[in-house]
Each structure stands twice: as structure tokens, then as C-alpha cells.
Amino acid sequence: xxxxxxxxxxxxxxxxxxxxxxxxxxxxxxxxxxxxxxxxxxxxxxxxxxxxxxxxxxxxxxxxxxxxxxxxxxxxxxxxxxxxxxxxxxxxxxxxxxxxxxxxxxxxxxxxxxxxxxxxxxxxxxxxxxxxxxxxxxxxxxxxxxxxxxxxxxxxxxxxxxxxxxxxxxxxxxxxxxxxxxxxxxxxxxxxxxxxxxxxxxxxxxxxxxxxxxxxxxxxxxxxxxxxxxxxxxxxxxxxxxxxxxxxxxxxxxxxxxxxxxxxxxxxxxxxxxxxxxxxxxxxxxxxxxxxxxxxxxxxxxxxxxxxxxxxxxxxxxxxxxxxxxxxxxxxxxxxxxxxxxxxxxxxxxxxxxxxxxx
Amino acid sequence: xxxxxxxxxxxxxxxxxxxxxxxxxxxxxxxxxxxxxxxxxxxxxxxxxxxxxxxxxxxxxxxxxxxxxxxxxxxxxxxxxxxxxxxxxxxxxxxxxxxxxxxxxxxxxxxxxxxxxxxxxxxxxxxxxxxxxxxxxxxxxxxxxxxxxxxxxxxxxxxxxxxxxxxxxxxxxxxxxxxxxxxxxxxxxxxxxxxxxxxxxxxxxxxxxxxxxxxxxxxxxxxxxxxxxxxxxxxxxxxxxxxxxxxxxxxxxxxxxxxxxxxxxxxxxxxxxxxxxxxxxxxxxxxxxxxxxxxxxxxxxxxxxxxxxxxxxxxxxxxxxxxxxxxxxxxxxxxxxx
Numbered sequence: 039x040x041x042x043x044x045x046x047x048x049x050x051x052x053x054x055x056x057x058x059x060x061x062x063x064x065x066x067x068x069x070x071x072x073x074x075x076x077x078x079x080x081x082x083x084x085x086x087x088x089x090x091x092x093x094x095x096x097x098x099x100x101x102x103x104x105x106x107x108x109x110x111x112x113x114x115x116x117x118x119x120x121x122x123x124x125x126x127x128x129x130x131x132x133x134x135x136x137x138x139x140x141x142x143x144x145x146x147x148x149x150x151x152x153x154x155x156x157x158x159x160x161x162x163x164x165x166x167x168x169x170x171x172x173x174x175x176x177x178x179x180x181x182x183x184x185x186x187x188x189x190x191x192x193x194x195x196x197x198x199x200x201x202x203x204x205x206x207x208x209x210x211x212x213x214x215x216x217x218x219x220x221x222x223x224x225x226x227x228x229x230x231x232x233x234x235x236x237x238x239x240x241x242x243x244x245x246x247x248x249x250x251x252x253x254x255x256x257x258x259x260x261x262x263x264x265x266x267x268x269x270x271x272x273x274x275x276x277x278x279x280x281x282x283x284x285x286x287x288x289x290x291x292x293x294x295x296x297x298x299x300x301x302x303x304x305x306x307x308x309x310x311x312x313x314x315x316x317x318x319x320x321x322x323x324x325x326x327x328x329x330x331x332x333x334x335x336x337x338x339x340x341x342x343x344x345x346x347x348x349x350x351x352x353x354x355x356x357x358x359x360x361x362x363x364x365x366x367x368x369x370x371x372x373x374x375x376x377x378x379x380x381x382x383x384x385x386x387x388x389x390x391x392x393x394x395x396x397x
Numbered sequence: 398x399x400x401x402x403x404x405x406x407x408x409x410x411x412x413x414x415x416x417x418x419x420x421x422x423x424x425x426x427x428x429x430x431x432x433x434x435x436x437x438x439x440x441x442x443x444x445x446x447x448x449x450x451x452x453x454x455x456x457x458x459x460x461x462x463x464x465x466x467x468x469x470x471x472x473x474x475x476x477x478x479x480x481x482x483x484x485x486x487x488x489x490x491x492x493x494x495x496x497x498x499x500x501x502x503x504x505x506x507x508x509x510x511x512x513x514x515x516x517x518x519x520x521x522x523x524x525x526x527x528x529x530x531x532x533x534x535x536x537x538x539x540x541x542x543x544x545x546x547x548x549x550x551x552x553x554x555x556x557x558x559x560x561x562x563x564x565x566x567x568x569x570x571x572x573x574x575x576x577x578x579x580x581x582x583x584x585x586x587x588x589x590x591x592x593x594x595x596x597x598x599x600x601x602x603x604x605x606x607x608x609x610x611x612x613x614x615x616x617x618x619x620x621x622x623x624x625x626x627x628x629x630x631x632x633x634x635x636x637x638x639x640x641x642x643x644x645x646x647x648x649x650x651x652x653x654x655x656x657x658x659x660x661x662x663x664x665x666x667x668x669x670x671x672x673x674x675x676x677x678x679x680x681x682x683x684x685x686x687x688x689x690x691x692x693x694x695x696x697x698x699x700x701x702x703x704x705x706x707x708x709x710x711x712x713x714x715x716x717x718x719x720x721x722x723x724x725x726x727x728x729x730x731x732x733x734x735x
Binding site for chain 2: 073147168222227228273278279328329368392
């Protein structure tokens with residue numbers, strides 16, 4: 039996840055904008071959706087030490103969020119197949135605006151802004167064809183819906199932008215679902231996930247598919263390093279007897295690399311990566327598996343497995359510009375991880391949802 | 398000393414007698430739930446292929462009866478998707494549904510239009526798209542007004558024979574792997590690499606129960622229900638042969654048996670599960686709407702929704718009570734990730 043505030047300082051972007059910038063805001067370092075003790079759903083802003091700075095009620099369970107590159111605002115998405123996204127003023131911690139997709143679309147839970155912040159891209163489902171779409175919203179004009187374009191696959195989930203460009207990278211998970219049949223997969227017999235690179239105008243630049251033996255590996259979550267290296271976390275929908283690699287790294291124009299832990303650690307992941315992040319200045323890739331109650335760390339360059347740590351129901355993970363990562367769990371824990379050392383930063387009453395988003 | 402020891406035994410005995418070990422529960426499920434169902438599937442699909450050898454026309458009563466018997470046998474075991482059923486995609490080869498892109502009808506129509514000679518043997522037919530294989534494809538050939546009358550009778554006859562022979566061969570392969578190796582791996586969970594502990598095997602069986610319930614609630618019932626404004630009766634499973642509701646009942650019967658066995662050692666939970674399943678099965682028995690055509694009108698829709706709700710209540714009990722008993726992680730993220 040890009041550290042937008044540090045980027046901004048570098049660009050002097052605050053000076054270009056007459057309105058409030060991230061630098062003016064007492065803004066959080068992270069956002070995360072969460073469930074409160076009373077069962078209600080919220081979006082929370084967290085400090086870099088893991089303190090909860092604000093919470094905003096959500097109509098239903100949330101999922102991920104995306105930060106605007108200039109204005110101190112973020113968009114928080116409904117969990118799929120949700121139909122809301124909240125624009126949050128991070129200076130005040132208030133809901134500023136709400137997005138609703140067209141009637142024949144729903145959100146998948148992730149989105150990303152264009153480099154200049156004028157456009158918001160959201161992963162969506164076409165409810166008639168079950169093809170993946172990327173929704174386009176005019177972030178310079180009150181988030182008016184502009185239209186949409188093909189995602190290059192089925193079940194697009196996470197979406198990121200290659201740093202310094204408006205090239206989009208999309209994790210097309212490959213799994214077709216329809217809200218009328220809940221979250222149950224409709225196309226396991228034919229599923230074929232991919233990692234797709236799209237120009238901002240929808241031009242398909244590159245599509246990466248893994249070997250057919252891995253076609254049950256749903257490519258779902260992404261992180262991008264400043265030099266354009268993409269890391270993707272996968273979720274295995276094939277035989278529980280198999281423990282295939284759950285991480286790929288890829289750079290445009292090159293071949294994808296698979297990262298795999300030794301057999302016993304790999305098995306403990308239960309075929310599931312919940313979140314993925316580059317950490318330690320991009321030298322490492324870390325993933326969480328709430329199903330396995332495990333975090334794994336790999337060398338981003340060599341792909342070598344470095345370590346694993348048991349963390350109950352851990353899922354959210356994201357990295358500060360310092361290189362330190364924060365990890366959240368469904369049982370309220372917040373941990374810091376830096377240079378191989380894990381520190382418990384807090385034990386809250388919030389059930390932290392799948393993703394922790396650095397802003 | 399001896400007296401104290403025997404007193405302890407007396408106290409412990411009743412406990413160990415009811416709290417069967419995980420390995421025993423798994424072995425009983427393999428021997429009394431899974432193997433008999435796969436054996437029945439082999440019998441019924443072989444009978445179907447034999448009938449098709451002599452009677453291959455769509456309207457033939459003997460062929461239709463054999464089709465229904467084989468489909469019944471499949472639905473009764475279709476929740477056991479792991480192990481031999483997932484080898485070489487056998488599960489999908491028997492059971493290609495839901496078919497969101499209408500591939501089955503199109504694939505069959507193409508084969509018929511081309512009079513594709515691939516139907517000459519079951520072995521060759523096993524290489525065609527899974528959309529044109531299995532029981533759902535056979536249903537199209539026997540009951541779909543267009544596909545069942547397309548092209549030449551002789552070609553469709555050969556197609557029915559190829560599909561039924563392929564179904565029988567696939568069922569036989571699954572059963573042979575179960576009896577040959579896989580049943581022993583499950584019984585010996587903890588002493589082999591496939592199942593490294595007894596609870597790994599038990600969790601796979603629990604997964605079959607929850608996935609089976611999800612399939613029935615979300616797909617068998619959820620697909621035709623659609624939304625209030627846009628009900629989707631045409632999406633009901635196996636509606637052409639009038640089997641939609643029957644599949645709900647058959648699957649619930651099998652899942653009730655599996656749930657009961659998984660709850661072994663906890664009489665209270667067994668009773669609670671049996672009660673919930675009975676309520677759902679009763680709702681299915683009283684629903685006089687075999688293909689959920691009633692979803693199109695508000696009254697009829699309400700009754701199908703009520704049945705779905707009863708299945709949902711079974712799911713809730715299974716995940717809140719049975720899952721934790723079997724040590725399945727039920728965390729906010731682990732249970733319900735994305």
C-alpha cells in the first residue's frame with residue numbers, strides 16, 4: 039500500500055490544492071471495517087500505534103477502503119455483494135457522501151483512485167452476465183457515475199494502481215456469484231481466475247493466468263510495490279488434500295513467480311490468504327490466513343520462506359512507511375510486526391474485519 | 398487401592414461408552430453413510446446404462462424410471478464431493494449444475510447438429526465438455542422439448558447411450574477408489590499423510606454437511622426464488638424432469654443422517670438437529686410445488702421462501718453448535734472470509 043502522505047509531502051501537492059489536504063487533517067494512518075460488541079458494523083480510523091481515532095456506522099458489514107491521493111477522504115466499501123460505498127471525510131471522521139451502484143451491479147468490496155484523484159475505480163459484478171466490471175466514478179464531480187468497463191474476467195475482487203501511472207491491476211477471482219444465491223460459487227466447474235492489467239480507458243494491457251492445475255486458486259488480494267512489483271494472495275477452491283502456493287508476484291511483461299512455504303507451514307494456511315502486504319521497505323511479502331490462524335513472511339525478491347507466526351483469526355495486515363506492519367484480528371487484537379519481532383499493540387472490543395488499509 | 402481403581406472405572410465407563418472417539422465417528426460415517434450411498438449409485442447408474450442400451454428414446458418409460466432412480470442415488474451422495482469424486486473432475490462430470498451460461502443445452506445441440514462421432518464410446522465421450530456429460534445433460538436429452546427432438550433419432554440414441562455409459566463408468570471409478578484406498582485413509586486418519594489427524598477427517602465430513610446445506614438453501618432454493626420483483630422459476634434445478642423439490646428433500650434426508658452421525662456422543666444436540674431437519678423435511682413434504690413454479694406469485698413464493706428459511710435454520714444450528722463441538726474455527730474472519 040502506498041504511503042500517500044509521504045508521497046504528498048514529496049510532491050508538495052498540498053500547495054497545489056486550495057482545499058484541505060491530508061497534511062491538514064488529524065487523519066488516521068489506517069482504516070478498517072469492524073463489528074462492534076453490539077453486532078453493529080462500523081468503519082474505524084486507526085493511528086499508526088493502533089489507537090481507534092473514530093468510528094462511523096455502516097449500513098451493513100464493510101470490507102476494504104481506498105484513500106484519495108490528495109484530499110483527506112477515503113471510500114469504504116460494503117462487503118460483497120453489497121450496494122453501498124461511503125465517502126468519509128478523514129479530517130472530521132464523518133460520512134460525506136454515499137455511492138450506490140446501478141441496479142444491475144453490486145460492489146465486490148474494493149476500489150482505487152486514479153493517480154490525480156479525479157476518478158474512482160470500483161470492482162463490480164454484472165448481475166445479468168456475471169461478468170466482472172470496473173465501475174467509473176467522477177471523484178472531481180461529487181462522485182457522479184460515469185459508466186463501467188470490463189474487468190477482464192469473472193468475480194473481480196481487489197484492484198490497485200501501478201505507482202506513478204493510471205494502469206490498473208485487477209484480481210479477477212474467477213468465481214461467479216449472484217446475490218440471489220448468496221455467496222455460493224456458481225461456476226466452480228469452469229472457473230479460471232486471472233490477474234489483469236487495464237489502461238484507465240479500459241484497454242487490456244496484459245492478462246496473467248496460472249497453470250490450469252491451479253485454476254481453482256482464486257486470485258483475490260493485491261499489494262503493489264513502488265517499483266511496480268505486484269503481489270497477489272490467493273484462495274484455494276480445489277481439493278483440501280492439496281496445499282498449493284497461495285502467493286504470486288508479478289511484474290508487467292514478465293512471468294509470474296509462485297511463493298510457497300515448507301509443507302507443514304503451507305498446510306496450516308488451510309488454502310486461504312486473507313490479506314497481503316509488502317513490508318520492510320518492500321523486501322518482504324507477508325500474508326495472513328484467518329482460517330489457519332497464521333501469518334507467513336517471505337523474501338519478496340527470492341521468494342524464500344522466512345517465518346510464520348500463529349495469530350488467532352488474524353486477517354488485516356498493512357504496512358507503514360517506516361516498514362512496520364500492523365495486523366488486526368477478528369478477536370480484537372492489534373499487533374505490530376517489525377524486523378521479525380511481533381508486539382501486541384492493543385486488545386480492543388472490535389472484531390476487525392478482513393482488511394486494514396494504510397492511507 | 399483396587400477398590401478405588403474399580404470405582405474410578407465405574408464412573409468413567411458410561412462416559413467413554415457414549416463419547417465415541419473421533420476415529421470411530423469417522424469410520425461409522427464412511428461405512429454406514431458414504432460407502433452404501435456410492436454402492437447404490439453404482440447399481441443405479443449401471444442399471445440406467447443397461448436400460449439405455451435397449452431403450453434409448455426420450456419417451457421410454459423404462460428409461461425414464463431408470464433415470465429417476467439413478468438421479469435419486471446421486472442426490473443422496475452428491476454432498477460427498479471430496480476425495481475420489483474430485484479426482485479428474487468426476488464430480489462435475491456427473492453433476493454440471495448450476496449452469497449460469499446455458500452451456501449444457503448449447504453443447505448438446507452442437508454435438509447433435511454436427512452428429513459428432515465422439516459418441517461412439519463412453520471413453521471418447523469422457524473427453525467432451527463437462528457441460529455435456531452427466532445427469533443434467535441426460536435430463537436435457539430426455540426432457541427438454543428442443544434438445545430431445547433435435548436432429549436424428551439414431552444420433553440422439555447414441556448420445557443417450559454414451560452419456561449413460563459415461564455416468565456409470567464415472568460412478569464406478571469413484572466407488573472403486575473409495576473401497577480401494579480412500580475409505581482406509583479416512584478410517585486411519587492420523588496415521589497417514591492425507592489425513593494427518595482424526596479431526597482433519599472429521600472436519601472434511603463437517604465441510605460436506607455445511608456445503609451440502611448451503612447448496613440446497615442458496616442454489617436449489619435461492620436460484621428459482623430470485624427476487625420478489627424478478628422470480629426465476631426457469632432456474633429451478635432439474636425442472637424439466639420435475640425433480641426440483643425432490644432434490645431438496647433427498648439432500649436433506651442425507652444431510653440429516655450425516656449431521657446425526659457427526660453429533661454422536663451428544664444426545665441433546667442430536668435431538669435438536671433431528672428436530673430442525675424434521676421441520677425442514679416436513680415443510681418440503683407439504684409444499685405441493687415440484688418445480689417451484691409458484692415463485693411467480695406472492696403466495697407460492699412465500700411457501701418456497703419458508704422452506705428456504707427452514708433449511709437456513711438447520712444451517713444456523715449446525716454452525717453454532719455442531720461446528721464448535723468438532724473444533725471448527727468459527728471466528729469473524731475465519732468462518733466468513735472473502
